[in-house]
Amino acid sequence: xxxxxxxxxxxxxxxxxxxxxxxxxxxxxxxxxxxxxxxxxxxxxxxxxxxxxxxxxxxxxxxxxxxxxxxxxxxxxxxxxxxxxxxxxxxxxxxxxxxxxxxxxxxxxxxxxxxxxxxxxxxxxxxxxxxxxxxxxxxxxxxxxxxxxxxxxxxxxxxxxxxxxxxxxxxxxxxxxxxxxxxxxxxxxxxxxxxxxxxxxxxxxxxxxxxxxxxxxxxxxxxxxxxxxxxxxxxxxxxxxxxxxxxxxxxxxxxxxxxxxxxxxxxxxxxxxxxxxxxxxxxxxxxxxxxxxxxxxxxxxxxxxxxxxxxxxxxxxxxxxxxxxxxxxxxxxxxxxxxxxxxxxxxxxxxxxxxxxxxxxxxxxxxxxxxxxxxxxxxxxxxxxxxxxxxxxxxxxxxxxxxxxxxxxxxxxxxxxxxxxxxxxxxxxxxxxxxxxxxxxxxxxxxxxxxxxxxxxxxxxxxxxxxxxxxxxxxxxxx
Amino acid sequence: xxxxxxxxxxxxxxxxxxxxxxxxxxxxxxxxxxxxxxxxxxxxxxxxxxxxxxxxxxxxxxxxxxxxxxxxxxxxxxxxxxxxxxxxxxxxxxxxxxxxxxxxxxxxxxxxxxxxxxxxxxxxxxxxxxxxxxxxxxxxxxxxxxxxxxxxxxxxxxxxxxxxxxxxxxxxxxxxxxxxxxxxxxxxxxxxxxxxxxxxxxxxxxxxxxxxxxxxxxxxxxxxxxxxxxxxxxxxxxxxxxxxxxxxxxxxxxxxxxxxxxxxxxxxxxxxxxxxxxxxxxxxxxxxxxxxxxxxxxxxxxxxxxxxxxxxxxxxxxxxxxxxxxxxxxxxxxxxxxxxxxxxxxxxxxxxxxxxxxxxxxxxxxxxxxxxxxxxxxxxxxxxxxxxxxxxxxxxxxxxxxxxxxxxxxxxxxxxxxxxxxxxxxxxxxxxxxxxxxxxxxxxxxxxxxxxxxxxxxxxxxxxxxxxxxxxxxxxxxx
Numbered sequence: 001x002x003x004x005x006x007x008x009x010x011x012x013x014x015x016x017x018x019x020x021x022x023x024x025x026x027x028x029x030x031x032x033x034x035x036x037x038x039x040x041x042x043x044x045x046x047x048x049x050x051x052x053x054x055x056x057x058x059x060x061x062x063x064x065x066x067x068x069x070x071x072x073x074x075x076x077x078x079x080x081x082x083x084x085x086x087x088x089x090x091x092x093x094x095x096x097x098x099x100x101x102x103x104x105x106x107x108x109x110x111x112x113x114x115x116x117x118x119x120x121x122x123x124x125x126x127x128x129x130x131x132x133x134x135x136x137x138x139x140x141x142x143x144x145x146x147x148x149x150x151x152x153x154x155x156x157x158x159x160x161x162x163x164x165x166x167x168x169x170x171x172x173x174x175x176x177x178x179x180x181x182x183x184x185x186x187x188x189x190x191x192x193x194x195x196x197x198x199x200x201x202x203x204x205x206x207x208x209x210x211x212x213x214x215x216x217x218x219x220x221x222x223x224x225x226x227x228x229x230x231x232x233x234x235x236x237x238x239x240x241x242x243x244x245x246x247x248x249x250x251x252x253x254x255x256x257x258x259x260x261x262x263x264x265x266x267x268x269x270x271x272x273x274x275x276x277x278x279x280x281x282x283x284x285x286x287x288x289x290x291x292x293x294x295x296x297x298x299x300x301x302x303x304x305x306x307x308x309x310x311x312x313x314x315x316x317x318x319x320x321x322x323x324x325x326x327x328x329x330x331x332x333x334x335x336x337x338x339x340x341x342x343x344x345x346x347x348x349x350x351x352x353x354x355x356x357x358x359x360x361x362x363x364x365x366x367x368x369x370x371x372x373x374x375x376x377x378x379x380x381x382x383x384x385x386x387x388x389x390x391x392x393x394x395x396x397x398x399x400x401x402x403x404x405x406x407x408x409x410x411x412x413x414x415x416x417x418x419x420x421x422x423x424x425x426x427x428x429x430x431x432x433x434x435x436x437x438x439x440x441x442x443x444x445x446x447x448x449x450x451x452x453x454x455x456x457x458x459x460x461x462x463x464x465x466x467x468x469x470x471x472x473x474x475x476x477x478x479x
Numbered sequence: 480x481x482x483x484x485x486x487x488x489x490x491x492x493x494x495x496x497x498x499x500x501x502x503x504x505x506x507x508x509x510x511x512x513x514x515x516x517x518x519x520x521x522x523x524x525x526x527x528x529x530x531x532x533x534x535x536x537x538x539x540x541x542x543x544x545x546x547x548x549x550x551x552x553x554x555x556x557x558x559x560x561x562x563x564x565x566x567x568x569x570x571x572x573x574x575x576x577x578x579x580x581x582x583x584x585x586x587x588x589x590x591x592x593x594x595x596x597x598x599x600x601x602x603x604x605x606x607x608x609x610x611x612x613x614x615x616x617x618x619x620x621x622x623x624x625x626x627x628x629x630x631x632x633x634x635x636x637x638x639x640x641x642x643x644x645x646x647x648x649x650x651x652x653x654x655x656x657x658x659x660x661x662x663x664x665x666x667x668x669x670x671x672x673x674x675x676x677x678x679x680x681x682x683x684x685x686x687x688x689x690x691x692x693x694x695x696x697x698x699x700x701x702x703x704x705x706x707x708x709x710x711x712x713x714x715x716x717x718x719x720x721x722x723x724x725x726x727x728x729x730x731x732x733x734x735x736x737x738x739x740x741x742x743x744x745x746x747x748x749x750x751x752x753x754x755x756x757x758x759x760x761x762x763x764x765x766x767x768x769x770x771x772x773x774x775x776x777x778x779x780x781x782x783x784x785x786x787x788x789x790x791x792x793x794x795x796x797x798x799x800x801x802x803x804x805x806x807x808x809x810x811x812x813x814x815x816x817x818x819x820x821x822x823x824x825x826x827x828x829x830x831x832x833x834x835x836x837x838x839x840x841x842x843x844x845x846x847x848x849x850x851x852x853x854x855x856x857x858x859x860x861x862x863x864x865x866x867x868x869x870x871x872x873x874x875x876x877x878x879x880x881x882x883x884x885x886x887x888x889x890x891x892x893x894x895x896x897x898x899x900x901x902x903x904x905x906x907x908x909x910x911x912x913x914x915x916x917x918x919x920x921x922x923x924x925x926x927x928x929x930x931x932x933x934x935x936x937x938x939x940x941x942x943x944x945x946x947x948x949x950x951x952x953x954x955x956x957x958x
Contacts, residue, residue, distance in 0.1 A: 030751030031743060034656040034713055051745045053711060053919050070744075071712030072656050095745070095919040122745070123890070123920035130918050147911040148918070151711040159712070163658045170649060177513040177551050179642045184949040185664065185720050186735050188956050198690075200677045200697065202724045211677075211724055211734075212956035218679065225949060225958065232532060232630040233550030233638070234513050241664050241720070245681045245690055255690075256665050264510060265549075266530045266574070266601070272509030411602070432626040432958055439609050439627070440532050440574040441602035470663040470704060477667050477691035479704065479911055 036072035038102065039112045048102045050077060050114055051122070053151065054094045059084055066090055068098065071150075074157060074294030078105055078113040086119060092133055093125030093151065139466045146470060146479055157295040158459060158467060161288065164295070165455060168287030169239060169260055172280050178235040178262065183222030185241065188214050189429065196220070196245045198255075218243035221448060222261050224380075224433050227409060230265040230444045231436050237262040239451070247474050251463025252400065254452060256472040263446030270391045270408055271321075273445045274368055277395060277404055278319045280449070281366070285313045288458065299459040306460040309398055312365045320367040324350075324389065327358060327369045334362070349376050350394075352401055359396040366403075367396045379419050380433075382408035382445070391445070399457040400464075406447025413437035515551035517581065518591045527581045529556060529593060530601070532630065533573045538563055545569055547577065550629075553636060553773035557584055557592040565598055571612055572604030572630065618945045625949060625958055636774040637938060637946060640767065643774070644934060647766030648718060648739055651759050657714040657741065662701030664720065667693050668908065675699070675724045677734075697722035700927060701740050703859075703912050706888060709744040709923045710915050716741040718930070726953050730942030731879065733931060734951040742925030749870045749887055750800075752924045753847055756874060756883055757798045759928070760845070764792045767937065778938040785939040788877055791844045799846040803829075803868065806837060806848045813841070828855050829873075831880055838875040845882075846875045858898050859912075861887035861924070870924070878936040879943075885926025892916035 032051045042048060052070035064087030069076030079098055081087040090096065097120040105113040127133070131145050132152060142149040149155045173180065186200060197217040202210055222238040229236045239260045246253040262280070267273060288296055289310070300307045312318040322330075331344035331354050338361070342351045350358075350369070358367050371389040374381070381390035392407035410416045417434050420426060452467040465471040470479050511530045521527060531549035543566030548555030558577055560566040569575065576599040584592040606612070610624050611631060621628040628634045652659065665679060676696040681689055701717040708715045718739045725732040741759070746752060767775055768789070779786045791797040801809075810823035810833050817840070821830045829837075829848070837846050850868040853860070860869035871886035889895045896913050899905060931946040944950040949958050 030746070030748055030754060031655075032713065032745040036656050051713070051921075069711075071658060071708075072714070093919045095921045097745075122922075123916075123918070125918040147707050147915060148710065150708050156711060159660065159708070160658060162661065166659060167649065167653060170646065174646060176510075177515050179550060179639060180645060181638065182641065182720075182737060182948055184735060184951060184958075186722075186951045186956055187949075187958065189958065197682075198679050199682060200679060203676075203678060211726075211953060212951070213954045214956060216956045228626050228958070229550075229629050229638070229948070231627065232548075232635060234511065234531070235551070241661075243665075247690075256663060258661060266511040266576075267509070269509055275509060436626060437602075439602070439604040440572045442530075442574045443601075469661055469708070470666075472663060472665045472691070474690060475692045477665055477693060477695045479663075479666065479668065479707070 034072035035068075035070045035077050039073060039077060039110075042102045042112060044102055044104045044112070046102050047099070048114060049097065049099045050079075051095070051097045052076060054090050054092055054096060054125075055153075056092060057087055057090050059087055064088075068096060069156075071156060071159075074160065074298060075110055078107065078110050079119075080113055080115045081119065082116075089121070090119070091125045091127045091130070093130045094121055095123040095125075096121055139461070139463065143465060143471065150469075153298070155466070157298045158455065158461075159469070160295045161292050161455060161459065162451075162467070164288055164292035165284055165451070165458070166239065167291070168284035169280070171287060172283045173235075173237045173262070176235065176276075178237045179229075179233050181222075181226060181229050181233075181236050181238050183219070183225040183238045183240055183261075185219050185243075186212075186216050187219045187225075188212070188216055189224060189433075198243050198245050220244055221259070223263070223446060223448065226261055226263040226446060227433070227436060227444070230263045230442070230446075231440065234265045235262070236264075245474075249474060251465055254464055254468060254471055254473055255477075257464070257468065258451035259448050260451055261446060261448040263444065265442045265444045267408070267445050268443035270370060270393065270445065273406060273408070273447060274319075274321060274370070274393060277393075277406065277447050277449075278316075278366075278368075281395070281404070281454070282314055282316065282319075284454075285310060285458065289314060296458070299461075303460055305398075309365065310458070313397075318365055319395075320363050320365065321370065322367065323370050324372045327354075330362060331357065347373050347375065355394075355396045355401040359401060360398045364398065368393050369396060377407070379423050379425070380407075380409050380416070382410045382443075383415075393447075395449075397457050399460065400450070400453040403453050403457060404447055404449040406445065408443065408445035411437055411441045411443050413441065513551035514547070514549045514556050518552060518556060521581045521591060523581055523583045523591070525581050526578070527593060528576065528578045529558075530574070530576045531555060533569050533571055533575060533604075534632075535571060536566055536569050538566055543567075547575060548635075550635060550638075553639065553777060557586065558598075559592055559594045560598065561595075568600070569598070570604050570606045570609070572609045573600055574602040574604075575600055618940070618942065622944060622950065629948075632777070634945070636777045637934065637940075638948070639774045640771050640934060640938065641930075641946070643767055643771035644763055644930070644937070645718065646770070647763035648759070650766060651762045652714075652716045652741070655714065657716045658708075658712050660701075660705060660708050660712075660715050660717050662698070662704040662717045662719055662740075664698050664722075665691075665695050666698050666704075667691070667695055668703060668912075677722050677724050699723055700738070702742070702925060702927065705740055705742040705925060706912070706915060706923070709742045709921070709925075710919065713744045714741070724953075728953060730944055732952065733943055733947060734953070734956075736943070736947065737930035738927050739930055740925060740927040742923065744921045744923045746887070746924050747922035749849060749872065749924065752885060752887070752926060753798075753800060753849070753872060756847075756872075756885065756926050756928075757795075757845075760874070760883070760933070761793055761795065761798075763933075764789060764937065768793060775937070778940075782939055784877075788844065789937070797844055798874075799842050799844065800849065801846065802849050803851045806833075809841060810836065826852050826854065834873075834875045834880040838880060839877045843877065847872050848875060856886070858902050858904070859886075859888050859895070861889045861922075862894075872926075874928075876936050878939065879929070879932040882932050882936060883926055883928040885924065887922065887924035890916055890920045890922050892920065 052068040055067040058065045064081040066079040067076040100114045100116040242259045370393045374390045395404035452464040531547040534546040537544045543560040545558040546555040579593045579595040721738045849872040874883035876882045931943040
């Protein structure tokens with residue numbers, strides 16, 4: 001029970017009146033043990049008490065098997081119940097506490113099992129109304145019960161993969177001396193978003209000049225703010241939510257998504273950036289194979305194509321690098337056979353069908369496309385000496401197609417100032433950004449990768465809506 | 480220069496036509512070395528090329544010393560220049576590339592120095608107009624030049640401390656099998672925020688039923704969404720931005736801030752939660768002393784009081800635990816002497832002056848206050864058997880006062896349903912939350928800690944506005 005102290009004055013503190021349960025690690029505190037810990041370090045033959053949710057029950061004549069999970073592992077632990085009557089009272093979704101003996105499991109599916117001595121049902125689950133029975137549910141159906149879907153095996157696996165992928169990214173960046181910056185969500189800049197930004201207001205203060213004294217919207221990218229930090233930090237990154245009021249109803253876009261963005265000072269060569277990006281994707285994927293192997297297997301089994309992609313992603317020398325001009329050549333040569341809706345043409349953007357052809361049909365793996373025409377790219381990208389293209393890249397991959405984009409940034413004060421002016425951004429709102437080039441400017445560049453798109457590629461799932469905890473898109477913002 | 484391949488077809492790929500600069504670690508790629516790496520692993524006597532920004536120049540008769548920093552370390556590296564004329568052309572804020580010999584430094588302030596052979600100015604900085612000269616600037620002044628303030632020593636140190644504190648948190652949670660959840664920023668729930676939530680709209684779609692088909696606002700807390708995951712995961716956490724349209728103009732509140740929130744299933748004892756919280760704060764602070772010692776020292780030097788607080792925070796047995804009722808007793812006994820503006824009275828919330836008295840004057844260290852009256856706490860908190868209080872806690876600390884709050888959550892379906900109805904939330908918008916208790920419910924609880932407040936405590940700074948990269952508050956959303 002919770003201790004209620006009888007402390008009546010300051011002096012009592014020093015006399016150890018508290019019977020606290022302090023401990024060095026929360027593992028040895030009052031928190032119930034995770035199955036991960038039981039499975040990885042429990043000793044066979046020892047008495048254990050495990051808690052979790054019943055995933056399934058298999059009744060046999062004299063014995064029953066229940067799978068109990070608690071989210072800490074891909075597979076739950078197998079519980080052997082020698083009283084079929086007790087077992088039959090266990091329903092899918094119930095929360096239970098089981099005491100018994102830990103044993104090495106003879107089964108292929110798990111390494112440890114519990115021979116139950118007693119079972120306590122903590123929270124029942126009515127089989128008549130519980131929407132998640134054992135049978136497979138479609139991902140579309142699961143989205144309709146968003147508050148329960150973390151209990152499904154697929155969403156559970158994605159949740160752990162997300163967690164591991166994030167830690168893989170942090171590990172990559174910190175191993176390489178990058179500092180994480182929390183770029184703002186609320187911003188008064190919207191030069192990139194155009195019509196696709198969300199506005200932010202306060203109910204009592206609906207006029208745009210209201211709470212903040214100016215129009216404020218949700219960020220579409222942390223890049224410009226990250227560049228502020230490359231005025232003092234050589235290597236920075238951000239891992240943040242970003243927002244786009246994208247009206248598209250496909251599974252490719254979310255209104256709220258997570259993005260990892262990196263920015264490096266003192267870089268004047270785009271191939272250096274490509275190296276960083278490639279190593280980020282490679283090492284993060286490698287991290288998943290090492291730290292989330294069971295969850296990855298859940299998606300790779302019976303999907304040889306995906307398994308081969310993961311192998312390519314984790315190997316060096318497998319990331320193709322071509323220029324936009326070369327990409328257009330390849331696409332034009334393929335045009336007759338591939339029957340593109342849009343004819344590939346120098347000067348025009350690459351359509352999804354073009355990107356898909358390059359990443360899936362032609363190269364069947366990750367492809368960097370670099371040096372796009374300046375006219376179809378944002379104002380801040382560094383012009384190439386050819387006068388026609390800018391020093392930028394997209395990384396195309398099988399699955400989500402466009403995974404990552406980046407560029408060197410124009411670091412010359414006068415040129416950037418002129419460009420901003422010529423584009424009509426000369427209301428002063430970008431002065432701070434241009435002025436960064438005034439004091440100790442350096443050639444620099446960076447990139448952004450959609451985190452859900454990355455995991456869409458890794459899992460082979462059709463829709464990014466199944467990659468995020470609570471998907472938000474046009475017409476949908478439930479919970 | 481960037482390689483431009485002559486790839487004309489798919490088959491060329493296998494024939495190694497690429498002259499890429501792939502490498503296992505970006506440290507050995509084209510990225511310029513960080514000073515952190517030079518200082519920690521550079522060999523004395525070796526030739527080095529370092530890049531960074533000039534922080535200061537000291538001219539002597541025949542020799543000059545420049546401090547060059549690149550954000551990767553608290554202190555820059557000392558550069559010895561034997562030509563005072565060249566040194567005098569170096570201005571504060573310039574970006575430079577220096578080649579020379581690395582040497583062990585005889586100085587107390589740094590361990591390594593570079594004897595410069597040549598200096599290249601990459602981006603000049605006009606001393607006449609550069610706002611950040613060597614002299615100390617006030618934090619208020621730095622806020623006015625938010626795009627340049629990362630170049631100041633204080634903000635630079637805070638930026639690295641933030642980075643380390645975040646990694647300390649991730650390390651704590653992952654060491655203890657917590658899974659990180661990305662709870663949503665956009666939400667259709669606003670039961671907690673009341674009038675202080677920001678609304679989100681799309682310009683072309685200004686009516687509340689617009690883009691999402693319902694009223695949407697920015698999250699004030701990830702708790703309810705995190706509870707969705709404690710229906711399947713034993714231990715989860717989130718580290719996210721949160722938003723409050725707080726009109727207060729003090730340095731205590733931000734409109735956009737970061738919050739770490741944890742939630743644990745199968746916990747029926749509030750002291751278990753206190754253990755988790757205490758260990759989170761303790762181990763994260765410990766992490767800072769181990770991974771960001773120089774930056775911490777920047778704030779601790781000449782501040783003995785702060786140094787003692789850090790010592791308390793990193794020691795077990797130093798976190799006091801008292802109940803709200805005991806807190807009221809202490810405050811009432813102190814009332815005459817402390818001259819509170821608000822008389823402490825059972826049933827009323829603790830005022831800032833009360834919290835400050837407890838954390839600073841009375842206990843002079845971290846204090847958990849538990850079991851507040853139910854009437855002044857949110858609907859979801861678990862009632863205590865006494866019928867008057869709920870199983871909750873606040874952690875009060877010297878500095879920001881209220882650092883962390885949490886509770887056990889009501890996990891009983893019927894009771895919570897009744898409570899929601901009695902409070903007038905029965906429009907159906909919380910059905911999903913109440914229904915979590917219907918299938919395999921477990922006693923559970925969690926907490927949230929303001930990340931900026933944590934760092935405010937650690938650094939002893941007056942205002943949270945100096946803890947975050949781009950502070951947003953009433954009247955302020957620049958950049």
